[in-house]
Amino acid sequence: MTATKGLEGIVATTSSISSIVDGVLTYRGYNIDDLAEHASFEEVAYLLWFGKLPNAEELKALKQDLSDYAAIPDELIQQIKLYPKDANTMASLRSAVSALALYDEAGDDMSREANEKKAVKLQAQLPTIVAAIARVRQGKEPVAPKAGVSVAENFLYMLRGEQPDETSIKALDQALVLHADHELNASTFAARVTVATLSDIYSGVTSAIGALKGPLHGGANEAVAKMLNEVGSIDRAKAYIQEKLDNREKIMGFGHRVYKNGDPRAKHLQKMSRELGEMKGDTSLYDMSVVIDETVTSQKGLKPNVDFYSASVYTQLGIEQELFTPIFAISRVSGWTAHILEQYEGNRIIRPRAEYTGLTDQKYVPVELR
Numbered sequence: 534m535t536a537t538k539g540l541e542g543i544v545a546t547t548s549s550i551s552s553i554v555d556g557v558l559t560y561r562g563y564n565i566d567d568l569a570e571h572a573s574f575e576e577v578a579y580l581l582w583f584g585k586l587p588n589a590e591e592l593k594a595l596k597q598d599l600s601d602y603a604a605i606p607d608e609l610i611q612q613i614k615l616y617p618k619d620a621n622t623m624a625s626l627r628s629a630v631s632a633l634a635l636y637d638e639a640g641d642d643m644s645r646e647a648n649e650k651k652a653v654k655l656q657a658q659l660p661t662i663v664a665a666i667a668r669v670r671q672g673k674e675p676v677a678p679k680a681g682v683s684v685a686e687n688f689l690y691m692l693r694g695e696q697p698d699e700t701s702i703k704a705l706d707q708a709l710v711l712h713a714d715h716e717l718n719a720s721t722f723a724a725r726v727t728v729a730t731l732s733d734i735y736s737g738v739t740s741a742i743g744a745l746k747g748p749l750h751g752g753a754n755e756a757v758a759k760m761l762n763e764v765g766s767i768d769r770a771k772a773y774i775q776e777k778l779d780n781r782e783k784i785m786g787f788g789h790r791v792y793k794n795g796d797p798r799a800k801h802l803q804k805m806s807r808e809l810g811e812m813k814g815d816t817s818l819y820d821m822s823v824v825i826d827e828t829v830t831s832q833k834g835l836k837p838n839v840d841f842y843s844a845s846v847y848t849q850l851g852i853e854q855e856l857f858t859p860i861f862a863i864s865r866v867s868g869w870t871a872h873i874l875e876q877y878e879g880n881r882i883i884r885p886r887a888e889y890t891g892l893t894d895q896k897y898v899p900v901e902l903r
């Protein structure tokens with residue numbers, strides 16, 4: 534038995550949710566470019582869960598459900614108020630989602646119907662939780678969700694406590710579409726491993742949030758924002774990156790296990806970043822990002838991934854840095870839950886082997902003789 538480091542190239546499951554073939558990403562057979570341009574996040578969530586784009590009636594029903602389920606239990610709001618104000622936001626989100634399970638009246642009902650409802654509830658409630666965590670950290674009261682609006686609009690409304698502008702809603706909606714699913718990435722794999730023991734959907738999503746938090750995965754968008762802050766201005770960008778590369782440090786937001794010629798989502802986020810800058814009459818953050826991109830690409834041959842330009846998009850939307858990875862989770866929970874439902878359908882426990890590299894033939898020595 535020989536191990537492959539990081540399971541590179543290992544095909545660990547079949548899935549009909551999303552695919553990456555020759556650098557092309559599709560959700561249920563629809564090219565991400567097509568969806569990014571035309572679909573709303575709600576349509577994409579429906580597509581991921583139910584395998585087809587919704588008709589008008591189905592979409593209306595899903596939006597109604599997302600709206601109806603968006604409020605979170607008062608007990609959970611009380612708990613969130615007890616979290617340390619400087620706690621990592623993803624750690625707070627992980628704790629809150631784990632606690633959310635305790636208040637689902639469906640309990641351990643594992644029927645397909647109950648799990649589909651739990652998936653929609655998780656999608657509806659994650660934005661409310663993230664907004665509540667953000668406001669409580671700033672010493673503000675959480676804002677109750679607004680009925681009848683999109684996930685993107687509702688999240689921005691709950692975060693800011695006022696009606697968001699159309700540009701911000703549109704940009705966030707598109708970012709949510711782009712982040713919704715991505716084949717067998719680390720957090721989705723974590724979710725599938727957890728529920729393959731026939732554990733519940735909340736356990737799967739809690740595992741996934743823990744995996745997404747790391748800077749090699751979803752946490753990279755916050756690391757990019759920190760880097761952009763550190764660089765500070767366009768004239769420092771090239772030298773900053775060169776020094777990091779000379780020190781063999783990783784540049785966050787670049788490289789990918791699967792994409793070697795570029796992440797198809799990055800161009801959409803890059804365009805959004807530029808447009809947001811142009812609209813504000815200040816493209817300095819975008820321009821600095823482009824210099825970093827060109828430097829890493831020319832020096833290292835590494836292309837930006839989904840996390841690179843999303844950092845400048847969210848910054849220009851006025852969103853605090855520590856919410857970048859939670860926003861990723863708000864989108865990816867659609868994919869995680871779709872994968873969890875798929876895992877339950879044809880389940881077998883996921884239990885690979887390890888290549889043992891430790892000592893052998895050891896003999897027990899009593900503690901007083903060691």
Ligand SMILES: CC(=O)SCCNC(=O)CCNC(=O)[C@H](O)C(C)(C)COP(=O)(O)OP(=O)(O)OC[C@H]1O[C@@H](n2cnc3c(N)ncnc32)[C@H](O)[C@@H]1OP(=O)(O)O
Pocket residue numbers: 539748749750751753782783784785786787788789790791833835838839840
């Ligand atoms: C949503 C997402 O999860 S997208 C990914 C987000 N993560 C990041 O942006 C963090 C930065 N990037 C990375 O750490 C990696 O590229 C990962 C984690 C995305 C992929 O990791 P792997 O598939 O294991 O890539 P791997 O480590 O084999 O990279 C190959 C080589 O490129 C180097 N490399 C990879 N990414 C980077 C980077 N961002 N900066 C500098 N060098 C890099 C590696 O050090 C390695 O060099 P070596 O062969 O001299 O040792």
Ligand SMILES: O=C([O-])CC(=O)C(=O)O
Pocket residue numbers: 714715717718719750790791838839
């Ligand atoms: O697929 C991966 O390894 C990481 C990624 O880009 C994602 O989860 O969106």
